[in-house]
Amino acid sequence: MKSELKIKAIENGTVIDHITANKSLHILKILGLPDEDTINVTVAMNVSSSQTERKDIVKIENREIDHEELNQIALIAPEATINIIRDYEVAKKDKIILPEKITSIIKCTNSKCITNYENEPITSKFHVIETQPPVLRCHYCEKLIKHEDIEKQFE
Ligand code: CTP
Numbered sequence: 001m002k003s004e005l006k007i008k009a010i011e012n013g014t015v016i017d018h019i020t021a022n023k024s025l026h027i028l029k030i031l032g033l034p035d036e037d038t039i040n041v042t043v044a045m046n047v048s049s050s051q052t053e054r055k056d057i058v059k060i061e062n063r064e065i066d067h068e069e070l071n072q073i074a075l076i077a078p079e080a081t082i083n084i085i086r087d088y089e090v091a092k093k094d095k096i097i098l099p100e101k102i103t104s105i106i107k108c109t110n111s112k113c114i115t116n117y118e119n120e121p122i123t124s125k126f127h128v129i130e131t132q133p134p135v136l137r138c139h140y141c142e143k144l145i146k147h148e149d150i151e152k153q154f155e
């Protein structure tokens with residue numbers, strides 16, 4: 001029987017669980033962490049889990065992550081679970097679901113795409129073609145963005 005690594009429970013905030021093993025640094029980048037204000041961020045990498053072989057966990061005290069951030073996380077860790085913790089209890093548990101269309105912090109890989117124009121750049125928008133692993137198609141130029149291309153942008 002496998003035993004799970006115990007990390008201190010948090011009082012209020014967010015626990016991102018079942019993150020694809022070794023992808024937690026990408027998640028931190030999406031969330032803009034580390035920053036000056038966010039305290040008690042705990043990261044566990046490549047720990048054993050009963051569900052999947054190995055996983056990462058990120059715990060953030062005093063911050064409830066929003067919908068937009070959730071969508072971006074789905075691009076990296078489609079199996080992740082978001083637990084909102086209030087007063088030490090799991091107040092909300094959401095399995096990540098990639099929407100059909102996503103406005104993303106990632107860039108279209110086509111340098112000639114309208115979203116990459118230097119003047120007046122427009123926000124990139126993609127259609128989700130596959131979810132596990134995610135594959136996107138640019139709404140504007142139809143370029144396919146493969147999973148490796150997505151991950152590279154969070155390194
Ligand atoms: N957790 C925490 N602090 C709390 C409550 C929960 O850090 N005050 C963490 C747990 O350690 C776990 C996650 O939040 O990693 C989800 O908690 P819970 O739903 O109780 O655990 P499981 O039932 O194992 O979750 P799942 O079914 O999603 O694997």
Ligand code: ZN
Pocket residue numbers: 108109110113114115138139140141142143
């Ligand atoms: Zn494009």
